[in-house]
Amino acid sequence: MIMDMPYDGRRHSGQPQQGFQPRPGLTTGYSNKHHDAFEFNYVYRPATPEKSKLNYIMTFIYILSLCFVVMIVIAAITLNPITPICHVNDVMVKNFTTKPTLTGDWYTNVTVYNPNKGRFGHFQDFIVYFMHNNDVIAGSSMPGFNVEKNKHEIVEVNASTKNENVIALIHPELKLEELGKERDNLFVVVDIKIVPVTVFMPKIGSYMEAKGVAFCPGMKIKFQKDTVTEGRLDKRDGQPNFCRIMIL
Secondary structure: OOOOOOOOOOOOOOOOOOOOOOOOOOOOOOOOOOOOOOOOOOOOOOOOHHHHHHHHHHHHHHHHHHHHHHHHHHHHHHOOOEOOEEEEEEEEEEEEEOOOOOEEEEEEEEEEEOOOOOOOEEEOOEEEEEEEOOEEEEEEEEOOEEEOOOOEEEEEEEEEOOHHHHHOOOOHHHHHHHHHHHHHOOEEEEEEEEEEEEEEEEEOOEEEEEEEEEEEEEEEEEEEOOEEEEEEEOOOOOOOEEOEEEEO
16 A cells, blocks of 8 residues: 655655754755855844934034144145245445434345245345334335245345434434444444345245345444444354344
């Protein structure tokens, strides 16, 4: 008698089945030469409102920090202009007297160096002032000139003390007395001011020209006892007399 047996997906050879358990996961009677694929639980979970808000805040902080860094870089560039380097080589005076009025023929020699590696420096017409304690005692206008990049120009200036310089003094009598005392001690200290000088203000990818003032203080003019009307810059220390550049 033939009995119907349930089919379990495997071949039957007619022999009694052994008591081995099939390998877990195997559903057919054929051997599986490949490992079973790993199953991942790809479950989509939408972002919660709290997480979306946090992401927005972090993005805003990142953009704000980036803008702050860019502003610092731009400020560092614009606040560090390239200024010319000026120093006084010599100062002389002849026919210097304080009685009955102030007179003198002044001369100076100034080196102007352009440290800009990108372009030449154009200096417009300027004025050189000879000053004593903030009072102008002589001045002269000079024509403009150009200085090539990484080059220097030597400027020679002659000026004379005129009557209008004396009139413009706040206290003429006190000034004449003060200059007379200094000259009697064989030293008169003067300052030199050059207005204007060119200052290079860096921009993104280029430069723009601005105006500045070169102030050269503490020029000690030495007189000799036998020639009290003539004096020259004291160079005993051998140090150059550099000027300070102030942006207008």
